Amino acid sequence: MAYRETDLVRQRKVAQKSGLLHAAETLVREGGFGALTIQAVAEGAGVGVGTVYRYFSGKDELATEVFKRATTREVAAVREALSGPGGAATRLAVATEVFAQRAFSAPKLAWALIAEPVDPAVDVARLQYRKTYTALFETVVANGVATGEFAPQNPGLSAAALVGAMAESILGPLANPVCNAETIAALRLFCMRAVGAQC
Amino acid sequence: MAYRETDLVRQRKVAQKSGLLHAAETLVREGGFGALTIQAVAEGAGVGVGTVYRYFSGKDELATEVFKRATTREVAAVREALSGPGGAATRLAVATEVFAQRAFSAPKLAWALIAEPVDPAVDVARLQYRKTYTALFETVVANGVATGEFAPQNPGLSAAALVGAMAESILGPLANPVCNAETIAALRLFCMRAVGAQC
């Protein structure tokens, strides 16, 4: 036995994989999943295309991992906002702002995660993502309805509509590409009225 | 001079082009623009692939024409609903229902027109489409704000958010795929509250 993987090698492999994922996410940030090609990932990470296949079984797996990493971050940020202090109205308002801020700072990424259709493999992950996302909003809407802060309504539909309203007004092709405090404030008011919160 | 195009030939050419567009739209209805291949269009219309190129300079032109035809119809339907009788609230409610009904009856098409990313060539047409669409809603929102029926708000942002809310709750991956009167009613209420209409 003349070879055995050492910690040094393990670290390098982790770093390599991380570098590949970083290069891949950069591409998605800049041009959505449509810009994610193995060639470009390899180039961005400074390795050969074959190397990518040492770390990922194929494009699907790479794309899915990029998707999961990014969505985990996004969901965590919104979840944190929704689990903060205050009533349902306050928390929904804060969550709306968090969503808007993050989307503004990386619109292509936000669009890629929420709307861009991709491989069926990634679509499975996206379905889970949207479910999680919508569920977060659904919870706060249902909570507000229960406490009487919001109007009676179908929380599931309202949650989907809220996500759609946020996505369209901020990521849509007609959206102001500049981070605009007024836009965010207007969106927050729209969402507040939509759930029937008094404000 | 031994040949000159006659009316008969002209008619046939018009019919042929119309048949190609019909075949193309059928494909988009069934699978979005992703399903629009020249091969499939030719097959659907019962002609050779080369024939498609006698009528369209390339795939871009074909896709753009399909898009424009379909969107013209959609916009007309919503515009009619918005220009009907009654106040801003009534007209917005009717328009919401029209949008929802049409989207339910052809969800893939609606999704393809509103959300599916396609060739840059088609994207130009889509931008125009969304502008038109949003402008329609913007007008009624501004109208309602002016008459005091709706709360004060930024009509442009609200219009985009309304379109997003409708699209997401009806076309989104989590949407109920069945035409559901309750869903439509819930969406209508959401939209009414969102603009601050009393109902």
Added chain:
DNA sequence: TAAAGAAGTGAATAATGATTCACTTCTTTA
């Protein structure tokens, strides 16, 4: 240092789908 084991490489291959073009068939008129 030598040899085993594994990572790195990128030209070659595969798959998909748009586009071309030399050819055939149809339509018209002298």
Added chain:
DNA sequence: TAAAGAAGTGAATCATTATTCACTTCTTTA
């Protein structure tokens, strides 16, 4: 009917990407 003009055809070609694999280089240990 003959010949011009145009439409129809689809196999061949081009373009883009994912994927493979025979080979090279690196790392480890006896």
